[in-house]
Amino acid sequence: xxxxxxxxxxxxxxxxxxxxxxxxxxxxxxxxxxxxxxxxxxxxxxxxxxxxxxxxxxxxxxxxxxxxxxxxxxxxxxxxxxxxxxxxxxxxxxxxxxxxxxxxxxxxxxxxxxxxxxxxxxxxxxxxxxxxxxxxxxxxxxxxxxxxxxxxxxxxxxxxxxxxxxxxxxxxxxxxxxxxxxxxxxxxxxxxxxxxxxxxxxxxxxxxxxxxxxxxxxxxxxxxxxxxxxxxxxxxxxxxxxxxxxxxxxxxxxxxxxxxxxxxxxxxxxxxxxxxxxxxxxxxxxxxxxxxxxxxxxxxxxxxxxxxxxxxxxxxxxxxxxxxxxxxxxxxxxxxxxxxxxxxxxxxxxxxxxxxxxxxxxxxxxxxxxxxxxxxxxxx
Numbered sequence: 269x270x271x272x273x274x275x276x277x278x279x280x281x282x283x284x285x286x287x288x289x290x291x292x293x294x295x296x297x298x299x300x301x302x303x304x305x306x307x308x309x310x311x312x313x314x315x316x317x318x319x320x321x322x323x324x325x326x327x328x329x330x331x332x333x334x335x336x337x338x339x340x341x342x343x344x345x346x347x348x349x350x351x352x353x354x355x356x357x358x359x360x361x362x363x364x365x366x367x368x369x370x371x372x373x374x375x376x377x378x379x380x381x382x383x384x385x386x387x388x389x390x391x392x393x394x395x396x397x398x399x400x401x402x403x404x405x406x407x408x409x410x411x412x413x414x415x416x417x418x419x420x421x422x423x424x425x426x427x428x429x430x431x432x433x434x435x436x437x438x439x440x441x442x443x444x445x446x447x448x449x450x451x452x453x454x455x456x457x458x459x460x461x462x463x464x465x466x467x468x469x470x471x472x473x474x475x476x477x478x479x480x481x482x483x484x485x486x487x488x489x490x491x492x493x494x495x496x497x498x499x500x501x502x503x504x505x506x507x508x509x510x511x512x513x514x515x516x517x518x519x520x521x522x523x524x525x526x527x528x529x530x531x532x533x534x535x536x537x538x539x540x541x542x543x544x545x546x547x548x549x550x551x552x553x554x555x556x557x558x559x560x561x562x563x564x565x566x567x568x569x570x571x572x573x574x575x576x577x578x579x580x581x582x583x584x585x586x587x588x589x590x591x592x593x594x595x596x597x598x599x600x601x602x603x604x605x606x607x608x609x610x611x612x613x614x615x616x617x618x619x620x621x622x623x624x625x626x627x628x629x630x631x632x633x634x635x636x637x638x639x640x641x642x643x644x645x646x647x648x
Contacts, residue, residue: 271565280336284343287316288351296348299474300620303466305430306351306474313355314385318344321359323367327375329383334509334571338516342564345520346527349624350474352517353631357426357475358382360510362389362435365451369494369502378433378453390431392422392480393503399423400637403446403500407482409438415489416452418482421464428478429463432456436480437499444497451499453491460485471623508582509574511589511632515567518592518628519560522599525621526556529603532616536608549606556599563592583645590638593628600625 273281291312299306313319321337323329332340337359345352363382366374366389381387398404407420418438422428434454441448454461464479494502530553533544543549570584603618604611611618629635 277336277339280332281339281343283316284318284340285346287312288344288347292344292348292351296350296474296617296620297614299348299350301473303468303473305354305427305476307430309351310385310388318355319358319385320363320383321355323363323379323383327367327383328380334512334574335568337513338519338567338571341513341516342520342523345517346524348474349517349521349524349621350472352520353426353472353475353627356510356513356517357391358389360513361391361426361506362431362433364509365391365435365502365506366433366453366493368506369451369498370453371490373490374453374493382433387432388427388430390425390427390434390480391506392425392428392434392436394422394424396421396423400634402503403449405437405439405449407436407438409440409450409452411440412486416487416491418452418454418460418485418487420482422480424467424477425480427476428480429466430476434461434480435493436482437503438482440496440499446500447497449500449503450496451493451502452487453493454482454485454487458485458487470626471620472627507632508580508585511585511638512567512570512574512581514628514632515563515570515585515588515592518589518596518625519564519567521621521625521628522556522560522563522592522596525596525600525603525618525625526553526560528617528621529553529556529599529606532607532610532618543606552602552606556595556602559595560599563588563595566591583642586633586638586641586645589628589633590635590642593625594635596625596628 317330320329321332325331341352341356366379382389393402395405409416409418437449437451440450460483462481464481467477533549534542536543566588570581570588573581600621604622607616607618610616
């Protein structure tokens with residue numbers, strides 16, 4: 269594996285960074301304070317291919333590699349983790365699920381507008397009573413008159429209120445356990461589908477998160493995604509790849525927090541000299557720089573293996589997401605500490621990175637669950 273970035277990678281990184289600095293940074297705090305999903309940004313993201321990053325061009329996507337996907341997510345998160353989460357959830361969950369397991373007809377109908385950015389995707393697995401125990405969901409799908417009727421609800425759904433296409437998991441055979449869960453495509457506007465409460469979140473506030481409710485929601489037979497009973501297994505496969513994206517998000521967030529702290533440490537003077545000259549500050553910066561590089565390498569390794577066609581990257585994806593998210597928490601905390609009192613106010617970016625970062629250790633597998641996943645993989 270060559271650790272040097274290619275010219276193509278450098279151009280991509282520079283392109284997404286320039287976009288993030290010019291189109292996103294001026295609005296970061298406004299979107300955060302308004303808790304508003306920036307829908308006006310979607311066409312501009314799509315123009316760069318960021319709404320269908322890894323989807324082949326034949327389906328309207330940009331046809332990039334998994335490593336290139338990481339670069340895109342990382343550069344967005346360096347400026348605004350909320351926007352990076354929007355892009356990662358759209359690409360890595362609903363869009364990826366349809367690409368991986370959809371029929372050709374489903375791809376033409378749903379994947380193409382998702383990859384082009386004409387539609388925004390949502391993905392529903394988590395429920396109020398089933399978080400880490402994802403297989404303990406209660407939403408049911410019952411066959412009826414050539415279709416399915418869904419009843420239940422989903423919690424913490426990214427794009428739950430703004431998504432045009434929702435991929436949702438539901439029980440189709442309770443007696444079969446995890447193999448009795450199936451996946452379904454539900455379009456916005458379908459009778460019986462509604463958005464519930466919008467969550468008032470600690471961080472990532474510009475990324476839409478809400479409850480989704482199914483009340484006698486009737487869909488056609490051809491909205492079954494993948495084989496009946498394979499929904500949970502397929503969802504775990506989607507999460508394996510999706511965790512690479514969240515690891516990249518954590519790397520980008522950590523990089524943004526580190527750069528802000530480094531900048532401030534060079535400018536802030538105490539006792540007649542910049543605080544960057546004090547060993548206590550230098551060690552924090554050195555530790556963060558080392559951890560960020562390590563996290564990036566773990567993340568790119570998982571992406572590289574995916575690009576190489578390795579069938580299963582469960583261990584590598586879990587390791588990358590676990591290490592990167594916890595390194596990002598430390599970098600964000602150190603950023604606040606280095607800023608001192610100014611790290612506690614909204615005039616500096618340290619405060620927002622600190623609020624945003626915690627989700628990276630929770631979403632798409634908590635740190636505790638990832639340690640279980642890794643342990644199972646190494647104890648086989």
